[in-house]
Amino acid sequence: MWDKKKLILFEEKIASLFNKGKIRAPVHLYYGNEIEIINIFKKIKKNDWVFCSWRSHYQCLLKGVPEKKLINEIMKGKSISLCFPEYKIYSSAIVGGNIPIAVGTAMAIKRKKSKNKVYCFMGDMTSETGIAHESIKYSVKNNLPITFIIEDNNISVCTNTRKIWGINKLSYSGVKSKYIKIYKYKNKYPHAGAGIRVQF
Numbered sequence: 001m002w003d004k005k006k007l008i009l010f011e012e013k014i015a016s017l018f019n020k021g022k023i024r025a026p027v028h029l030y031y032g033n034e035i036e037i038i039n040i041f042k043k044i045k046k047n048d049w050v051f052c053s054w055r056s057h058y059q060c061l062l063k064g065v066p067e068k069k070l071i072n073e074i075m076k077g078k079s080i081s082l083c084f085p086e087y088k089i090y091s092s093a094i095v096g097g098n099i100p101i102a103v104g105t106a107m108a109i110k111r112k113k114s115k116n117k118v119y120c121f122m123g124d125m126t127s128e129t130g131i132a133h134e135s136i137k138y139s140v141k142n143n144l145p146i147t148f149i150i151e152d153n154n155i156s157v158c159t160n161t162r163k164i165w166g167i168n169k170l171s172y173s174g175v176k177s178k179y180i181k182i183y184k185y186k187n188k189y190p191h192a193g194a195g196i197r198v199q200f
């Protein structure tokens with residue numbers, strides 16, 4: 001039910017609420033990655049687990065969280081750490097914070113010989129952190145049922161990821177692995193908020 005147009009409209013609605021000062025906490029909006037994320041979610045089943053960062057409105061909608069329920073949480077100021085255990089989706093505002101939890105969930109699934117999978121979303125800068133590298137290495141070595149999705153907008157708040165590390169490409173770009181999916185996108189929104197300064 002969620003196509004590109006509807007996802008964009010959802011974020012525009014949140015942007016407008018935020019700019020009017022109706023949401024009194026940070027929001028991190030997506031734009032420009034709709035086709036890629038919809039394609040990724042074609043594989044994600046109801047009982048699979050999804051772990052996200054501070055930017056997770058699209059994942060929540062695509063995982064089946066009802067729109068009204070999601071807006072309700074966002075209005076309460078929870079956009080930055082949206083968690084809906086009943087829909088098996090967890091977000092964290094801490095860079096890399098959810099990655100080891102995703103790995104532990106995948107390990108538990110393996111030990112229980114369950115069929116479900118874990119999908120762990122992260123930004124380009126997060127994918128360059130030690131915690132991401134160790135978690136990916138550990139998951140590959142232990143053959144865990146997990147996929148890491150790297151969403152590359154080449155920016156970390158206001159910092160250019162490639163420039164700051166002096167690299168031409170991300171560590172995982174071009175790596176052919178069933179554990180890693182990587183895509184590029186260009187966001188029309190700033191890192192946080194929707195363009196108008198709102199005093200909380």
Ligand SMILES: Cc1ncc(C[n+]2csc(CCOP(=O)(O)OP(=O)(O)O)c2C)c(N)n1
Pocket residue numbers: 054055093094095122123124125126127153155156157191
């Ligand atoms: C441990 C920690 N350090 C710093 C921050 C501040 N911070 C929030 S988002 C972010 C940028 C991360 O960039 P990226 O992984 O590319 O994700 P994007 O926001 O572009 O999706 C930073 C540094 C934080 N939330 N947690």
Ligand SMILES: [Mg+2]
Pocket residue numbers: 123124125151152153154155156157
């Ligand atoms: Mg980024």
